[in-house]
Amino acid sequence: MRIVRSITCALVVLPLAAGMAACGGGGDQSSGASDTAPRGVATAPALPSGARRAEGVPQSGSAKRPETPLPTGREVVHTADLRVRAKDVEAAAAKAKQLVAAAGGYVERESTSSDPARSEIALKIPGDRYAEVLGRLGAELGTKLSLSQQAEDVTAEVADVDARVRSAKATLESFRKLLGRANSVGEIMSIEQEISEREADLEALQARQKSLAHRTQFATVTVILVSRAAPPEKDEPRGGFVGGLENGWHAFTAFVGGVAAVLGWLLPFLVAAAVVGLPAVALRRRRRARSAARGAGSAPAPEEAPEPEHAKAAVGVGDEPPQGPPPPA
Numbered sequence: 001m002r003i004v005r006s007i008t009c010a011l012v013v014l015p016l017a018a019g020m021a022a023c024g025g026g027g028d029q030s031s032g033a034s035d036t037a038p039r040g041v042a043t044a045p046a047l048p049s050g051a052r053r054a055e056g057v058p059q060s061g062s063a064k065r066p067e068t069p070l071p072t073g074r075e076v077v078h079t080a081d082l083r084v085r086a087k088d089v090e091a092a093a094a095k096a097k098q099l100v101a102a103a104g105g106y107v108e109r110e111s112t113s114s115d116p117a118r119s120e121i122a123l124k125i126p127g128d129r130y131a132e133v134l135g136r137l138g139a140e141l142g143t144k145l146s147l148s149q150q151a152e153d154v155t156a157e158v159a160d161v162d163a164r165v166r167s168a169k170a171t172l173e174s175f176r177k178l179l180g181r182a183n184s185v186g187e188i189m190s191i192e193q194e195i196s197e198r199e200a201d202l203e204a205l206q207a208r209q210k211s212l213a214h215r216t217q218f219a220t221v222t223v224i225l226v227s228r229a230a231p232p233e234k235d236e237p238r239g240g241f242v243g244g245l246e247n248g249w250h251a252f253t254a255f256v257g258g259v260a261a262v263l264g265w266l267l268p269f270l271v272a273a274a275v276v277g278l279p280a281v282a283l284r285r286r287r288r289a290r291s292a293a294r295g296a297g298s299a300p301a302p303e304e305a306p307e308p309e310h311a312k313a314a315v316g317v318g319d320e321p322p323q324g325p326p327p328p329a
Contacts, residue, residue: 082134179192
């Protein structure tokens with residue numbers, strides 16, 4: 001799409017360039033055909049051989065990307081995280097903000113809490129005062145618990161963005177000069193579209209340039225202030241009847257709690273044992289009852305002992321049984 005737009009813009013600008021060449025004469029007719037330059041380089045759209053460039057627009061054959069001058073010093077982004085234990089968190093936070101303001105910095109964000117007392121402050125400190133202010137923050141706010149620092153060298157990135165901004169400005173100025181010499185509505189619309197796109201690119205580059213400049217000019221220090229932990233209060237033991245009653249109650253509740261804990265631990269096992277054992281016990285009892293019933297139905301009736309024969313012979317009808325021992329058999 002970008003190549004199509006460049007070709008369309010070149011076709012629209014051809015009549016305009018030819019008219020300017022006719023007005024300016026043929027003194028420059030020996031100049032060679034222009035080379036196509038990539039977007040972002042300070043050149044105007046390509047014109048055919050024999051045409052004169054608009055005033056103030058550089059020739060594409062001789063146009064070069066501006067040289068990128070390296071910064072005189074290194075561009076470094078500094079960040080640090082400082083954790084301090086303070087006796088009075090609120091007073092320590094106020095002192096930290098005062099130190100940074102005196103050095104020319106400011107507070108970027110802040111968050112505090114009261115229970116427990118805690119404050120987190122993001123401070124912006126000028127780069128030339130970074131080491132000094134960081135040392136004072138760690139020494140004057142309270143007891144320094146931890147400190148971590150990071151440094152990022154962005155020298156090459158800063159130089160590249162600066163060069164892109166300059167190139168975009170030069171290209172945009174060339175298109176604006178062509179717009180002033182446009183003769184038709186089609187030419188004006190095409191050039192204005194290119195100008196709007198170049199302006200959007202330039203604004204994005206300028207925003208990135210400002211962000212890098214701010215990050216290198218101000219170091220970011222995040223200070224976390226915490227309060228000192230209060231020692232636990234010790235209860236003095238009571239004596240006498242009230243003390244004994246209190247100790248006994250504590251012991252009783254501890255015992256009940258222990259028993260409840262044991263029961264709670266055993267309850268799943270007891271439930272599982274009941275689910276498995278109760279049907280087994282009932283089945284066993286039923287089998288025993290059936291076995292006992294079968295044994296009682298099949299047992300023979302007891303036989304009566306036979307009466308002796310001498311007893312039957314001696315005893316008659318209506319006679320009394322003889323007295324004395326029976327005769328021997």
